[in-house]
Amino acid sequence: MSHSPRTRTVLSCTVLVAALGVGATACGDSGGHPLAGRPYDAAGQVAFNAPSGSKEADPDKPLEIVTKGGESRITDVSATDSLGRHLAGALSADGARWHSTSPLAANAQYTVRVSTENSDGDPGRKTLQMRTGDAGKKRLKVSFGPEKGTYGVGQPLTATLSAPVKDKASRAVVERSLQVESSPAVQGSWYWVDSKNLHYRPKTYWPARSKVRLSSNLDGVKVTGDLRGGPSAPLTLSFGDRIEAVVDSANHDMTVRRNGKVVESFPVTTGKPGFDTRNGIKVILGKESFVRMRSGSVGIAAGSSESYDLPVYWATRVTWSGEYVHAAPWSVGSQGSANTSHGCVGMSTENAHRFFDTVQRGDIVEVVGSDGERMTPFDNGFGDWNLSWKKWQEGSALRGSGHNTAPGAVEPARLRPGV
CATH class of the missing domain: 2.60.40.3780 (Immunoglobulin-like)
Structure with missing residues (x-):
């Protein structure tokens, strides 16, 4: 037989009394126990x-x-x-x-x-x-990067501090105060590149068409000694489709995928022996429709058999030291069959233009099958993805040592390009 609403209320009260271990007045008059009254x-x-x-x-x-x-x-x-x-x-x-x-x-x-x-x-x-009052004038400010805009899914986030922070405990204070909010949510972590620079990346690439907001909760917080956090401007970024270009130096070709689907395939030439293209994952740093490339900028003496001075079009930069994907009409005969460049990925002018129009900053260019060294994480562009997730977390002051133990120097070598 069903209960009436009044009967159900009484039964619910009985359960509450049993759970609280107090008298029956818990459901009625508040005078029977101090917990029922106002503090x-x-x-x-x-x-x-x-x-x-x-x-x-x-x-x-x-x-x-x-x-x-x-x-x-x-x-x-x-x-x-x-x-x-x-x-x-x-x-x-x-x-x-x-x-x-x-x-x-x-x-x-x-x-x-x-x-x-x-x-x-x-x-x-x-x-x-x-x-609380003021605590002196020394303030630690944070500048977030890259600049506001839309990027490829491989783009790491950066935080630059106005003063160095060296010990792990103080780094943990800073790191805990740097907020990264993404939509959809991802698992990510900061990495201390040096005492003033941090990078942030997810465990895997950012989801396509996602958004992220960076902010600092450090204002007024004591970091170390007489140094306290100061105000910092937040930053909002967007990410586009997942664009990944894989260059196979051994097979002399490039395959471009958009959101996992192959959209382009190009014959290419990469670095010849002695100038081998770096293996590994690189993040596009920028695009230049025209660059003057001179051999002296990469240490090749003028007058040698390897010297050059060339106008180069549709150049997509992937390292600070001058590695590009660019138009190389002089090597069309070798593209798809031999490696003849000084380290860059060379393509026909038409193909280089198509690639240039397809990609944006933050997109991925991965080189495999080369005899070159592996791309280092921080000293020559964004090589962050060449660290495993386990190694990446070791650079966090909250999850690991909070120090950079990756190969390569930390100051980027901003050299001029080579072909």
């Missing part, structure tokens, strides 16, 4: 070391809350600033003292909520508003 004002039972009135607290001193009179104990403390950042703290076993365990932010407005319990088990509440 009392615990102002007379706790003391703060924060200044009263309009005075500002010193952000370099921990916040401390203690009980007064010994009749109550602290059960919980929540301290949050106006940006939603929580202040970590520790409560003594006897509930007599709570103190912050992480530095307070400078120039921040905090709301501190304290819960207490007296000897009769009655709950108390006290809310405190406090503001």
Whole structure:
């Protein structure tokens, strides 16, 4: 037989009473147990070391809350600033003292909520508003990159600091404050390239047609010594289709895929012995419809049999040291059958133009089958994807050592191009 609505309400109340272990008045009159009543004002039972009135607290001193009179104990403390950042703290076993365990932010407005319990088990509440003062003029600012726009799915994100941060603990403070929000969400991590530069990438390439927002939550946060975070402008980026070009040096061809589907196949020539093209994954750095390429810029002496001075069209750059995918009409006879370049990927003018129009910054060019060295991660463009996910996470101060242990120097070699 079905129950009436009134009967169902009574049964639900019975379950609640059993779960709480209190009298039947839990569903009715609130006078039977202190938990059913409103918490009392615990102002007379706790003391703060924060200044009263309009005075500002010193952000370099921990916040401390203690009980007064010994009749109550602290059960919980929540301290949050106006940006939603929580202040970590520790409560003594006897509930007599709570103190912050992480530095307070400078120039921040905090709301501190304290819960207490007296000897009769009655709950108390006290809310405190406090503001911290300035902590000197030394500020750490963050500049995000690349510039606002739409990129290929291989584009790493960058964060450049205005001052060096060297020890792991301080790097962890910075890294924890750098926010990356992507739609759809991805698994990603920061990597400390050096003391002032970080790169961020997902475990795999960014999803096609996704968006990402970078921001810093570092303003006012103590980093190290007298250095605190400063304000930083956020950055929003978009990603296009997944464009991947695979250059097979051994087979002298390039295959271009869009979102996993082959859309182009070109005969190419790559670096000849002694000038072998680097193997590995490279990210397109930019496009130039015309470049003057001279052999002296890559260390080839003028007058030697390898010297050159050529106008080059439809050049897509993949390294700072001068490796491009570009038009090479002088080597059309070798494209598809032999490697004759000084390290670049050469194509016919028509094919180079088509490739140039297909790709954008951040798209992927991967070279396989070459006798050249492997692309290094950071010193010659964006070689970030040549590190495994496990190795990448080791460069995070939150997940690993927080130091760059990858091969290659960290300062990019911005040399002129070679053909």
